[in-house]
Amino acid sequence: MAEPAPPSLSPDEIQRYARHIVLPEVGGPGQQKLKAARVLVIGAGGLGAPVIAYLAAAGVGTIGIVDDDIVSLSNLQRQVIHRTASIGIPKTESAAQSVQALNDNVEIAQHQTRLDSENAQSLLAGYDLVIDGSDNFDTRYLTADTALGVKIPLVTGAVGRFDGSLTVILPDGVDADGRPHPSFRDLFPEPPPPGLVPSCAEAGVVGALTGVIGTLQAMEAIKLITGIGEPLVGRLLLYDALGARFDVMRYRKAPAA
């Protein structure tokens, strides 16, 4: 079956995305890919906020947002798409309002629910790419396992206190040595025992750190959609905010047990 024709760009969109379109690596075709893309963001919190804002500004055609939480005052130190006036309303709704104000070319699909084993497959299957900005290990492993199952790429990032990390997982393909790309479980086979790793609510997190990691997640998503650059596959990027250091660790598919 022939691929659907890429969506055309209106004169207004050509002007809006002029700084993308002038880039030889992106150009009009890349911008059309962004417009055609459907991206699911898990969590409209600290990481989800910059992810949603930058993908909306970039002109991603459809952004799905999964979150069952409501905006609270303590969110606003880092979740920069939500406003004080939004306290008490669902984060999905607040995020949709923010995107609408930023770029009304973008369609937002609000999934005001918690990702669980019942709904994960049907939610992820409708999208080209998933970005994990969730705040707990259960959701992280469920997202990673489901993305692999429905064969869509995953951009996963996490933060804690002053440290952050991110990596990209591809559902298929091979590396330069012909080995299948690693999965999230090749990196961390199992979550830590309950209670060992404190949450941000328990341990704290600097708001700007979520901005750094979330923005890097948005960048990786844009690279994957437009097909440019070298995605962070088989590499874990670590950011130490206090030391002002980025380090890249390499990992591969684990040998069969």
Next chain:
Amino acid sequence: MDASAARPVVTVKIAAVLADLFPGAPREFIVQAQCVGEMIDALDQQFPGMGDRIRDSRPAIRKHMNVFVDGERATLDTPLSHHDEVFVITAISGG
């Protein structure tokens, strides 16, 4: 000759959540060790119990952790060289 003098001197950076379990533990150590397993022993000598947090009873590196030597994922047997930089990290979940 002192046997430890021949052992490579390496810098070890550990995850904040690991350091937090041991009051007074720094995020960065300088140790002498021939391999990752010995490096974990050296950490455990300074902060008893730290070894068990990194290595399980198989023995192997715990499944929610990773050790990287100069950016490459390591096992307990991975040899160390002078001035290697070793990261001991754990999965984190904050978003």
